[in-house]
Amino acid sequence: MKLLVTYIRWSTKEQDSGDSLRRQTNLIDAFYAKHKDDYYLLPAHRYVDKGKSGFHQQHKAQGSDFRRMFENVMSGAIPEGSLIVVENFDRFSRADIDTAIDDVRQILRKGVSILTLGDGELYDKSALTDPVKLIKHIIIAERAHQESLVKQKRIAQVWNHKTQLARELKKPMGKQAPGWLELSEDGSHYIVDEDKASLVNIIYDKRLSGMSMFAICKWLNEQGYPTINQRKVRISKTKKPDGNWSALSVKHILTSRSVLGYLPAKISTEDRKTVLREEIEGFYPQIVTDSKFYAVQQLLEETGKGKTSSGDHWLYVNILKGLIRCKCGLVMTPTGIRKPVYQGTYRCNGNKESRCSYGTVSRKLLDTQLCSRLFSKLSQLHDEATDTAKLDELQRRLNTVDSELEKLTETLIQLPNITQIQEALRVKQEEKDELIVQLSREKARVKSVSSLDLSGLDMESVEGRTEAQIIIKRLVKEIVVSGNEKLVDIYLHNGNMIRGFPLDGKDDHTLTLEEATDEMQSLDDMLIFGEPVTRIYPAGDMEEVDA
Incomplete structure (x- = not known):
């Protein structure tokens, strides 16, 4: 008995549930039923490429089943005398003639035959010297290639025209749209579903209030809210679903620029990198403000998957997260927090191993002094x-x-x-x-905040501290603390820095503002701080100044 090798391929993922797989499978099964006394099948040699384009040669890429089958023929894992059955030659390739024929020739030279079930033609070693069969194969390959060229050209023309209309006239490209939008009856514009748009904003507000994605997901399911796109989770045989919302669906809403009105960029499915169409601004109606959207992006960047680190109490919201470092260069983190009110201390990560001698600093002292005496005044210096x-x-x-x-x-x-x-x-x-x-x-x-004012925030609430965290990150790039000296250096995003800010509030310290440019800061800017700023240095001039 000889080994029967089967190969099935279809070009698009949309064909997964269509006729392509069923048609090719039925042909192969019917052939094997008639010839099972002559051939045997092995699971390892049933090759299937799902959604792989023969025209773009995706089916020959690393990891594809065609490449695995081809390499098995070349190595002898598929032995001489075996038979490969395929619907038609265009399953093998829709590339140019030379490329398509070369694949077939290499297989035939190894003594492995090919049977095309569509027309019942058998190709073996003798076909290499049979001009009639080769010409027939050439015609079949050329016809398949030309059909693909014409099809691709037509699709590209239609796609480019739709893209042009979308970019210039904001004309809808089809029925597909975010779940909070509906296409008008005449297909000329999108209509906002106000209930769903309101739910989207609730999800954003929940995240800004400090709730994690998982907590938001749980809350949505407990409240019985339907998903935005009406999708339902797959029902497991071993576990009943708690609801149709998942953390992934929440994340998708929180990161989708469609809420700002953008039509997402179209990325090539071949390499997942090539941009086939840039995103289009103003294509959809905007349902979330810029400041709300970008504030959430700031939080997601800080917290990764959207989990809260230690709990949902306001004590666990670190308003200086990702900003604060010890003078030794290591990160400082809050420790010793105790409910209901003790905020603990900021401790250097090198403190436990006795690698740092700069000491700790009271978290309440640092947060309060920076917010009340410095950050509130920094907003007056902010230049958009x-x-x-x-x-x-x-x-x-x-x-x-x-x-x-x-x-x-x-x-x-x-x-x-x-x-x-x-x-x-x-x-x-x-x-x-x-x-x-x-x-x-x-x-x-x-774009994360519309106001830089900290004065009206409740610093003993999750919501207030979360908003404060976003505002501070808008202004401040890094905070360097000397716990023993109770002095702080603040580095701003505009390149300036404030050195020697005293946490004890005394006036016997020197506060300096070092500029990112050589231009001198005005006296009005110095007076904003209410500190004895004796001199201002250009960036790079780090000489010490006596108080």
Whole structure:
């Protein structure tokens, strides 16, 4: 008996539940039923490529079943005399003629035959010298390739036209839309479902109040809210679902820029990187304010998956999270917290191992002094033009890197074997990826709050402390503490720093404001702090000043 090898492929994921798999499977099963005395099947040699394009050669990529089958033929794991059955040759490839024929020839040379069930033709070693069979195969391969070319061209034309209308006229591209929107009867615009839009805003408000994604999910299920898109969770045989909301569905809503009105960018399904269409601003009606959306992004960046670290009491909301460091350079974290009111201390992570001698500092003292005496006044110094300039600079750098990448790519096409160019291209791509991350973070920081005022916040509530955390991160980049001296250095996002801020409130300390530029700060800015600022230094001038 000979080994029977089966290969099935279809191009799009939409065909998963359609006729393609069923049709190809039925053909193979019918053949095996008639010839099971001559052939045997092994599970290891049933090859299936789901949603793999033969035209784009996805089915031959690393990890695909076609590649695994082909390598097994070449290595002898599929022995000489075996038979590969396939619906038609276009299951193997819709590439150009040379590529398609080369695959078949290599298989036949190994003594493995191919049977196309669609027309009942058998191809074995003799086909290599049979011009009639080869010509027939060439015609079949060419026809399949040309059909794919025409199909791709038509799809591209339709897609480009729809994209142009969407970008210029904001015309809907189809019925598909976020769950809080409905397409109008004439298909000309989207209509907001106010109840669902309200629920989306409730979810954002819950996250800003300090609730984790998991807590929000639990609350939504307990309240019996239907999901935005009406989807239902899969029912497990061993566990009954608690509701249709999941933490993943909550995360999707909290991170979707569609709530701001953006049509998401379309990314290639082949490499998951290539942008086929940039996102389109103003395509959908906006249902969440910019400040609310970006405030949530700030929280998600800090907390990762959206879990709260220690509990839902206000004591566990660290308003300086991710900002505070000891003078020795290590991170400081709150310790010794005790309900209902004891806030504990900020302790250096090196303190336990006796690697730090700068001491601890009262958490209540540091939070209160910074918020009441410094941060409330820093907002008066905040200049939105500085934030805008920083965003513009990052965007300029990103545009420059894009231009350099384009030139390197053109050079690589002409000189594909130059390893130095390939390495330069890799490094430049990494630089671009990093700039994209930086730009995204800066946009989130700048747009995260509409007000920089801390005075009206309840610092003994989860909501108040969470909002304070967002506001502080808008202004402050890093806080360096000397616990023994009770002195703090504050580094701002605009490049300036405040050195020697005293936590004891005494006036016998020197407070200096070091600028990011060589221009001198005005006297009015010094007086805002209410401290004896004796002198202001340009950045880089770090000489000590006597009080």
